[in-house]
Amino acid sequence: MNKKVTYLIVGQGLAGTWLSYYLSQQEISFVIVNSASQAAASKVASGVINPVTGRRIVQTWIIEEVLPFSVAAYNSMQEMLNTTLIQKTPVVLIHPSEQMKESFEYRLHHDNVYLQTIHEEISLSNFNTPFGTGMIDSCYWIDLNKMLSQWKQLQIEKENYITDDFELNDVTITNENVCWKNITANKIIFCDGVNAFNNPYFNTLPFAPNKGEALIVEIKNLSPHFIYKSNITIVPWKADLFWVGSNYEWDFDNLHPSESFKQKMIEALNQLLTFPYEIKDHLVGLRPANKERRPFVGYHPIYKNVGIINGLGTKGCSLAPFFAAQLMAHDLNGAPIHPEASLSRFNELLSKNSLS
Ligand SMILES: Cc1cc2nc3c(=O)[nH]c(=O)nc-3n(C[C@H](O)[C@H](O)[C@H](O)COP(=O)(O)OP(=O)(O)OC[C@H]3O[C@@H](n4cnc5c(N)ncnc54)[C@H](O)[C@@H]3O)c2cc1C
Incomplete structure (x- = not known):
């Protein structure tokens, strides 16, 4: 017809x-x-909306307009579908180096809108935090x-x-x-x-397509109410599963999951976490970038x-x-x-x- x-x-x-x-x-x-x-x-995609970016932790492009608009949009979509799609999920920053700690501390006191110090009630006892911590407020996780x-x-x-x-x-x-x-x-x-x-x-x-990979990792007893960001990002996915990534490859000759990425994530997880974890899946995607x-x-x-x-x-x-x-x-x-x-x-x- x-x-x-x-x-x-x-x-x-x-x-x-x-x-x-x-x-x-x-x-x-x-x-x-x-x-x-x-x-x-x-x-x-991990489904994160994070209003700041980069080594200098600056605000992302037109975020003052985009953030309130998008949060309201996901709220209305979830109401229409009668489900939960969006959750406010602050990013816990576990500084990977002295330089990133300094960047954070500088930004905390200059043109700061979204950065905070960590609340005392957040337990990071199972993380290695040699360079200290911080927090980005107003971050959201979308169940894409x-x-x-x-x-x-x-x-x-x-x-x-x-x-x-x-x-x-x-x-x-x-x-x-x-x-x-x-x-x-x-x-x-x-x-x-x-x-x-x-x-x-x-x-x-x-x-300019950009290849990105992620591991899906089971980590029992890790709070799913936060996103954890060091030189890798750990994002709640579902139940005890977390999304761990990523890389940004501009030059690639295939779309297969790479062993080198997997090894890099394992090394970073071992440095960051004292929790046991188990790798369940390895995802690959192409960002429609330009x-x-x-x-x-x-x-x-x-x-x-x-x-x-x-x-x-x-x-x-x-x-x-x-x-x-x-x-x-x-x-x-x-x-x-x-x-x-x-x-x-x-x-x-x-x-x-x-x-x-
Ligand atoms: C590893 C990784 C992590 C990411 N994390 C985040 C994040 O945390 N936060 C964030 O904001 N963004 C993130 N992104 C980026 C985000 O995924 C993209 O910006 C976004 O998904 C692009 O959406 P799109 O609809 O343009 O493209 P796509 O999601 O690629 O959708 C294109 C659709 O078109 C369909 N299609 C293609 N060709 C045809 C055809 N010929 N006929 C019919 N259908 C077709 C495909 O099947 C697909 O469903 C991430 C990306 C990657 C790869």
């Missing part, structure tokens, strides 16, 4: 989930096509796997979801509409993560019904709801997309790419 919708969304990671969420809030029709075989960064699977289930029930591999050969795009198999849509939005890097509509964008470290949000300058939400890099949890909402507001009432994220900054580059 043929189906007519306003939006066809390719991909249901964080970007596709949040775009379809805002469409459903506005009662605008859509279909999501998501592949069962293509990898999703959102499924291996629960969110993705429950949203998928709801959209299957509403007949808004197709499990399939979207291929450009199967689609006809004209100024009037987009026809893919038995679906006719007004617009198509690519939310397909690193797969977009090969999409002829967008492959001239400065994409050279500018800014998202790509908006429409192609020539093919005006072909859009994208991509380039979420290491910050998909906070940026996806924020920029999906901006794309929605842009479509509904012409509101501007943040100039550093708007695809229009690449109009000249994308205009040269006529696909003819």
Whole structure:
């Protein structure tokens, strides 16, 4: 049976989930096509929203706006799905070196919004802390796997979801509409993560995929109410399981879990913890990153019904709801997309790419 919708969304990671969420809030029709075989960064991500970053512990890009917006978004999504998706989970910093301790202490007293000293009631007796500790407040943990699977289930029930591999050969795009198999849509939005890097509509964008790995480790008796960050990060995952990672590889020749990463994590865990632990799994993903470290949000300058939400890099949890909402507001009432994220900054580059 043929189906007519306003939006066809390719991909249901964080970007596709949040775009379809805002469409459903506005009662605008859509279909999501998501592949069962293509990898999703959102499924291996630790799900952390952390407002500070780097060795200098500075605030992340536009976090003052993005943090309250995203926290409210996850709260409304969890209310709609009648489950728990977001938890305030402070980051306990276990300084890995004298230099990081000094960085923390400097930042604690200069332009500080999110850093604190550790409360006395947090027990770190099972950690080695030779360089001292600190804390980042206003951090959140999102249960991404629960969110993705429950949203998928709801959209299957509403007949808004197709499990399939979207291929450009199967689609006809004209100024009037987009026809893919038995679906006719007004617009198509690519939310397909690193797969977009090969999409002829967008492959001239400065994409730079980044490989990241994590171990899933069982650690009994470790409080799941905190994220622990040293030269590795330990994040609550489920029950006694913790996510341990990660690395940021710009040069890689395969997507396999690497023995060198595993050994590095074991060494770091042995240094950090006096708890016993057991490795249960080893995950790998590709972050849809780019050279500018800014998202790509908006429409192609020539093919005006072909859009994208991509380039979420290491910050998909906070940026996806924020920029999906901006794309929605842009479509509904012409509101501007943040100039550093708007695809229009690449109009000249994308205009040269006529696909003819
Ligand atoms: C190890 C690791 C840890 C991370 N930790 C964090 C973190 O703690 N916090 C944070 O904010 N971010 C984190 N990230 C980054 C985060 O995962 C990404 O920013 C985010 O998931 C990107 O979402 P996306 O929807 O753009 O892409 P994806 O999650 O990759 O989703 C793309 C979707 O498109 C589908 N798809 C692709 N091609 C096709 C096709 N041809 N047809 C149909 N469907 C298709 C895929 O199956 C997938 O479901 C981490 C990433 C990694 C790798």
